[in-house]
Amino acid sequence: MLLRVPDFYDSFRCIAGKCTDTCCVGWEIDVDDVSAKRYAKVKGAFGEMLRENIEDGHFKLLAGDRCPFLRHDGLCDMICNLGEDSLCDICREHPRFVEVYGDIMEKGIGLCCEEGVRFLLESKGTATSPIAFIERVIDDEPDDIPDDALEARNAIFEEREHLFKILADHSKPLNERLIELIDFAVETSGFEDLEQSIHNISTTTDSDRNSKISNNILRSWIEVLAKGESYGPAWDCAYKELVQVSQNLEYGKNRECAGLFAHSDGEKIIAYLLFRYYEKSLFDGNSLTKVEFAIYFWVMLQKFGEIFARATSTPAANESTSPHDPQVAKINAIKLFSKQTEYSEEIMGVLEQEFMENPLFSPENFKRILME
Template structure:
């Protein structure tokens, strides 16, 4: 078995009670079967509390005011205090670590929805680095398309090469990888799989793309409409969307473009700190591509997965502009981190939201 992980993966340490947005609140925590059996056999007063705090029909912990029954006033876990790390269910012991499974390969990553993981990802200054190692484990996948996966993996290597080319404007890099995915998808749709190698080779040395500036207001308004189709996981997400519409789009295109221009000059692509802005965007793009792109081996949806990476990066940047505006046109690194993990909590933690976004992006291909 081969394993891959980002270079920063092993540096993650949960900051527990110091976390600004605990993972023990706001969503359902599903308990695996083995942990359910263990919890059913815990003795004493804590065992009684444990069993009374589980919805045994749903296989999850009860919540009170959207907080796990074991999350105490210090934002620490009473279950962990009582039973130690081995007492945690699989969900709690793994998060924010994530594993994507392919035949003879496991790809490890951290989840952007965790504030500390988001801080680590966005603070990386070096180009993306991945560590690979092998074990003697073996597994068998039925009907796994290894040929397509190899093509996807080769394409992703080229995509990382493009995304980390810091001689180019990040917006150009994002356009180039989107074009690559579009050409890759066209080959799949025509069932010309052996032409995909030519597509990959073509983009090893891309001739460049133009920065798309025209129609930004109309495009953002059109994209904004898809947020109304998504499942709402947190009430603050609805507040964020309302604020975005009111402050960014409601007053028309001229007002919006003036704000964009001022933001770009003060913090974004045209500012004196442009390198920092592009570096964080690059890290987001690499994260989304690493996490989702090769998953197209299961559904052939190459273009929509790349489009989702671009969409997510651009909308995190858009919401950062909103935060900048609401804070009196000031911005700190922590504001970017908070915006990123709040976006990820709404999108990445709902399979329905991911499916709706991918389908919408495929239907509205530009």
């Protein structure tokens, strides 16, 4: 089996007590069967406490959805008492993600993790991709997939390579490259009518009318985020501000467009989301929606990143960083938006449906926003 990972993957380590965040609050933590059997044998007071805190196959969360093993110094009581090997699968793997396509396995670090985001933003790409990858052979058994699926898999990998190449082409401004991504995704997704329509975006010299249309699109791009569960108080706070902004939207003149992010960040974020999601179109056939999600994520960050960052800013646990540091603000914004979207099956389902059915998320409207 071939393993493909971003080149920073092996350097990643959870920074635990030095992290301004924690992955031990806000998520339900399932205990896999193998770990549950191991926990059943742990002796002494810690073993008893451990078993008391497992209910219906997961850890009983404390007030504020806090893991019962999270200590006040940010360290994990389980690791402190039993060592790192004692962790259940979720705690050991998170925030890593993994996907297997026959004899190819891909792994990465989720954007919900501030250390993972830092690695991504500081990474260097290649001439043909905003992110560099490394590959190695591993011992794991490949998944069986039929020959025709293998062919489709390889074709989708090639398409993704092409998308990376478009993104890495610095001879063009970023928005032009993103429009090319959409054109390519429409072409490869085989919707001819769609292809026809996106070459005919109605352009008008009436700038007021254009700006009204763009405002409506953007407003619906904000509203969709309320169609699913909230990640938590930080998101509620960000969303409240987003709604205020959307009510007074003066597209392009909005002070939130001040630009926390550089275009070089955008390339990496979009490439990373394509790395994580584009190949999944092998299973659902929706390659266009994967490109749209990556661009949607970026546009929302670019326009409202400062709101997301403000909602997440907490005094840094690590004294060498400050929430006012632009790099910290970027990291906070990315991880909050990632948690609210990527880490909610419900929101991802809503977005996928909106991308397919809602005209305000059509490829022509993506292009309209990018052309403003």
